[in-house]
Amino acid sequence: MPRSAKSKVCGGDKCPQAQGETQSCRGAQAIAPAEEESTTSSLQCEGVTQSLPGAKSCSTSQAPERRLTFPTSAIFSCTRSSEAFNGLYEHRVFAYEVPPFTETPETDCLTRKASLLEQYLLYRYKMKQLIMKEDMLKIIHQSHHDQFAEILKRASERIELIFAVDLKEVDSDVPCYNLVSKLKLPNNGRVRGGRGLPKTGLLMNLLGMIFMKGNCAAEEDIWKSLGTMRVYAGRKHFVYGEPRKLITKDLVRLKYLEYRQVANSDPPRYEFLWGPKAHLETSKMKVLEFLAKVNNAVPSDFPTYYEEALGDEEKAQGMDAAKPDTTIKVNFTPPRDMLNIVFPPIVKHVKFFPPNKKI
Incomplete structure (x- = not known):
């Protein structure tokens, strides 16, 4: 083909190859900031290391301890979709939608199905409705019904990592489930009345931040x-709505957090501690287990915090x-006549018949 003809073909509309290269470049540019943000989301070593006696400095020659990170902003971004579930349900427009799993050419079909099922589970939670197994099977298509258990496991695990709620089977005549908050926050993790998503994940992260700052974190x-x-x-x-109100008012009022002024601070500065409800309903080990799971690790991978927990x-x-036994033991022997009244001899109410006699 002459050079001029070739240039005309590619002039008005870009060549498919050029379009693909342009799109891939744009995709790489979009991914790059996310990767940088994810990197910066890791807590600095000096901020993570506890200010406790015996805490090791970052400058030691030994291999550095693995650092805990919190969920990045990519998890909490908000998108909308009006074609969810292919019109199977009347509620087709969602006020929220947690982003699906990051898809790559290697993303398997089960992961995509789990992402769709995750949207449905959260929607049911928001609407305060039980999650019927029959409805979930409609979402994942009949060809994957034999893999339902694995798909449900993947979806529920991701919801647990983001929102700190567990999927539990409900005792009912038909198979159904519900999402239950890990802490006994009012309204099953919503804090306030009405519909909405759970705030338990934020609270668990706050408790983890306080724990890693030596059990007292500056505001x-x-x-x-x-x-x-x-x-x-x-x-x-x-x-979370307005975060300052939720953290400094609601969670403090519910006694999950303590918010106090730093002594002798001028101008006034404030700090956070665990509240009595947090000590009652969870522990450092449970919070560490939650954060370790977010980081795809186990608690013992973070020895400084693990030993304290x-x-x-x-x-x-x-x-x-060491608690004394407060049970009051009373020695009381009832009269014989009372025993006969309360526990009458069973033999008096049994009739014996000869083996060959017809009854």
Whole structure:
């Protein structure tokens, strides 16, 4: 083909190859900031290391301890979709939608099905409705019904990591499930009345931040860490509403957090501690397990925090064992006549018949 003809073909509309290259470049540009943001979301070593006696400095020559990170903003971004579930249900427009699993050419079909099922589970939670197994089977298509257990496991695990709620089977005549908050927050994790998504995930992250700051975290450090999750004071969040009110008012009123002024601070500065309800309903080990799962690890991968959490567990067990037995034991022997009245001899009510006699 002459050079001029070739240039005309590609002039008005780009060549397919050029379009693909352009799109891939744009995709790479879009992914790059996300990767940088994910990298910056990791807590700095000096901010994570506890300010406790015996805490190791970052400058030691030993291999650095693995660092805990919190969910990045990619998890909490908000999108909309009007074609969810292919019109199987009348509620087709959602006020929220957690982004699906990051798809790559290697993403398998089960992961895509789990992503769709995840949307449905959260929608049912928001509407305060039980999750019927029959409806879930309609979503994942008949050809994958034999893999339903694996698909449901993947969807529920991701919801657990983001929102700190567990999928539990409900005792009912028909198979159905419900999402239950890991902590006993009012309204099953919504904090306030009405519909909405659970706030338990935010609370578990806050408790983890306080734990990693030596059990007392400055307010500015809390907001700095929350900024990596795109949660900012004074800016309404699609899941948490106005975060400052939720954190400094609601969770404090419910006694999950303690918010107090730093002694002798001028101008006034504030700090966060665990509240009595948090100590009652969870533990450092449970919070560490939650954060470790987010980081695709196990608690022992973070020895500094693991040893402290383990020490608290052993201390709690020792306190329970040391508690005096407050059961009041009364020795009382009832009269013989009373025994006959309360427990009449069974033999008096049994008739014996000869073996060959017809009854």
